Amino acid sequence: MSPHPDPVKPDPLFVACPDRHGTGSEKWDRYAGRDVLPVWVADMDFSAPDEVLAAIHHRVDHGVFGYTHEPPGFAEALAAHLDRRHGWQVDPDRIVGTPGVVTGLALTARLLAGPDAEILTFTPVYPPFLSLPGLADRRCVRVPLVQHAGAWTIDFDALEAAASPRSKLLWFCHPHNPTGTVFRRADLLKLADFAARHGITVVSDEIWSDLLLDEDHGSERHEPFASLDHPAARAAVTLVAASKTWNLAGLGCAAAILPAAEMRRRWRIAGGGLVPMINPLGYAASIAAWTHGDPWRRRLVEVLRHHRGLVQESVAATPGLSCVPAEATYLAWIDCRGTGCDDPQAACEAAGLGPSDGREFGAPGFIRINTGCPTPRLEEALRRLRRAFGVVACVCAAMLGLLPAARATEKNVLFIAVDDLKPALGCYGDPHAKTPAIDRLAARGTVFERAYCMQAVCAPSRNAVLTGLRPETLGIYDLGTNFRRRVPTVKTLPEWFKDHGCASHGIGKIFHVGHGNHEDPASWSVPHVQERSIEYALPESRAAITREEALFTNAPGDARNLDKGAAFERADVPDDTYADGRIATTAIERLRGFKKTGERFFLAAGFLKPHLPFCAPARFWDLHDPDALPLATTRMPPRAAPPFAPQFGNELRNYAGIPERGDLPESLERSLVHGYYAAASFMDAQVGRLLDELDALGLADDTIIVLWGDHGWHLGDHGMWCKHTNYEQATRAPLIVVAPGRPGGQRSAAIVEFVDIYPTLCDLAGIPRPAHLQGESLVPLLEEPASPTRRPAYQVYPRKDKNLGPLLGHAVRTDRWRYVEWRQSGGGVAARELYDMREDPLETVNVAGDADREDVVAEHAALLAARLAVPPPAGLDLRDLVRP
Secondary structure, three states, X not given: OOOXXXXXXXXXXXXXXXXXXXXXXXXXXXXXXXXXXXOOOOOOOOOOOXXXXXXXXXXXXXXXXXXXXXXXXXXXXXXXXXXXXXXXXXXXXXXXXXXXXXHHHHHHHHHHOOOOOEEEEEEOOOOHHHHHHXXXXXXXXXXXXXXEOOEEEOOHHHHHHHOOOOEEEEEXXXXXXXXXXXXXXXXXXXXXXXXXXXXXXXXXXXXXXXXEOOHHHOOOOOOOHHHOOOHHHHOOEEEEOOHHHHOOHHHOOEEEEOOOHHHHHXXXXXXXXXXXXXXXXXXXXXXXXXXXXXXXXXXXXXXXXXXXXXXXXXXHOOOOOEEOOXXXXXXXXXXXXXXXXXXXXXXXXXXXXXXXEHHHHOXXXXXXXXXXXOHHHHHHHHHHHHHHHHHHHHHHHHHOXXXXXXXXXXXXXXXXXXXXXXXXXXXXXXXOOOOHHHHHHHHHOEEEEEEEOOOOOXXXXXXXXXXXXXXXXXXXXXXXXXXHHOOOOOOOHHHHHHHOOOEEEEEEOOOOOEOOXXXXXXXXXXXXXXXXXXXXXXXXXOOOOXXXXXXXXXXXXXXXXXXXXXXXXXXXXXXXXOHHHHHHHHHHHHHHHHHHHOOOEEEEEEEOOOOOOEEEEHHXXXXXXXXXXXXXXXXXXXXXXXXXXXXXXOOHHHOEOOOOOOOOOHHHHHHHHHHHHHHXXXXXXXXXXXXXXXXXXXXXXXXXXXXXXXXXXXXXXXXXXXXXXXXXXXXXXOEEEEOOOOOOOEEEEEEEEHHHHHHHHHHHHOOOOOOOOOXXXXXXXXXXOOOOOOOOEEEEEEEEEOOOEEEEEEEEXXXXXXXXXXXXXXXXXXXXXXXXXOOOOOOOXXXXXXXXXXXXXXXXXXXXXXXXXXXXXXXXXOOOOOXX
């Protein structure tokens, strides 16, 4: 079996689940009030099948819930199910209801083993197997399973050595919890021979028998122990239930299959006065599940197979962890002993993950994870698993000499943010770009070719990067609302590094300042150095404050009453005349200071160009021939797109000389394109100054560098300018990561999101991640950049429509497709867009309404539903934005 997850379309039945908080859920209440994701007790977070719910509703509608015994059809439904699924023909008269498998085990201890008898069981094992014998004054004898040829198997020599004349029962978990082993016929026959030889009765717990993960893909079927043609099998007790497969554990209904009438009579007597009657809803649900639940079960198994692959991939990527792939169940049994961690349960809980502790199963050093939840929730659990052991494992490995010491050493960070930078760079294949410094940076590290912002406008994009939270969690989609109004106590990326020993300095545009928004003092060790986002060098452009200057400096009064400023400027001036030159100079001074003091640092340099206005020294304009620069070939909005999806350059039209509406003259378009490329070259030269100084000071080997543009830019395509859409040109932006000790010159075509930057830097710098992060570390892609895309990227953009009111466009970018749902405030979908990025990379035609694309739309709608169903991180202090 491949360790990699099989491709799987999101199944609408399993993309979301009800919120279980406040429902008396044992699973979720264990960590109530803590940011710990529960993946311990073995129930799933999925709703039961519709057929089961209908049967429960029908029974409730009867209205009477008096004393209840097994209703007609219960035994017959189970017998038919066992015959259909496992080829085992069972007389319904042999079936006796019991409130649960654990109750059945307890009854066998009292019924089939006298005081001081021994009960054999294989470990590790479900904890009641270990605790129940003592409660019944019987002795538990543990026989460890062994790993052989990549599987957990029975050690028959150890089993023989453990047997004695007092051994009366063998409690057998088949398929096995927690290892997920499906025992084969040869081992079952050997076990039957052993039981017959020693006069031992086998009690086979087969509650997981309907969740074999490979049965429908050519693997062997589950073979019930009691179905063997063997005397010991014919004397065996079998315990089954619908509870694990169809998620009905809370209804308390199981069945024992007993071989003889006398045993059934004694069973009922032994339970008299001790065992409660079965809930009538449990009977109704079990009958419905066994009779009508197989289509739902098959769909569940496909999801669980995919989840098994995700677990194996994540474990393989974390040094010190190992896991034998489960053949059945929705459980992952993970060996943490290689990490050197003495208490893996505590390490997981500290990282925000609540698994089952292996000590409870008789196996210290292991944990068990429940994968029966929506895929995004499992992915978050696996991120927290890697968080728990990734840094610990690397540090331990370095101590043992298994990794270079530099890998475990905490690093500096040079964090370079660039305003409005689309991938118009040489290293991204743009033949017209003159960006030698960023191209040189790319040669040192990894270029992420398909990186996407969370929203194509400055403040929300930067909020996502700097808080690690998606715009949907923050609920902030505008420029003016400060993120602290929503999450006053969240630890920002520079603040987190400050808290972990770094001097955190910010220069230029890091957070969005302006339009009523302000800087975040808590993020910095020293006051942030603010530069003017909008400024001019030529006297004629500086005669009076312009409306954009006023907006970006939070000047009092109504900026709409002010004059418009120039959209571009070519001035024969030194670099430091403009803000980007001064930002580079100040950052260089800080680097020299860090070199002198020896401090670890997080230095954020936020360059302003190529944001409008396109102002740059003349020498950068002279690098480009305006007649050779390309103008957009796609001039119209996408065909069949909703009218509110595009935008028509309102930001640009706030500048002088730009028509208030309609198309731009070609000469003006060419000047704007020339200005964009000139401004990008100017910014690139300032990045080059920083890199040169980092090398000259000898700091490069100990400094992580990340460069990102906060979003893309429409440069006339579709008749659009600036950003402010959910389309590719607005949402795709550069992301380059340089990590000491890792190869340079790499390229990754995997789809990644800017919310991934925060956890990536934590991992690379050797510091723990805060529990609230919603992104995924990109470190595995730095190790294997050719790894395929395994997840989509999501973006949002708000609109207002005169007929539909406020809308929020949710975009999903997968390997081939861009899908957008425009949702109204009540949640209804007002419009959909779908673009084939392979056949139509310029997004010229919306094919969401095409009949032959219904499956693609449904698949992406399910992806979006799963994303939106993920709750905000537990423990996050989210405030009402209406009340600051």
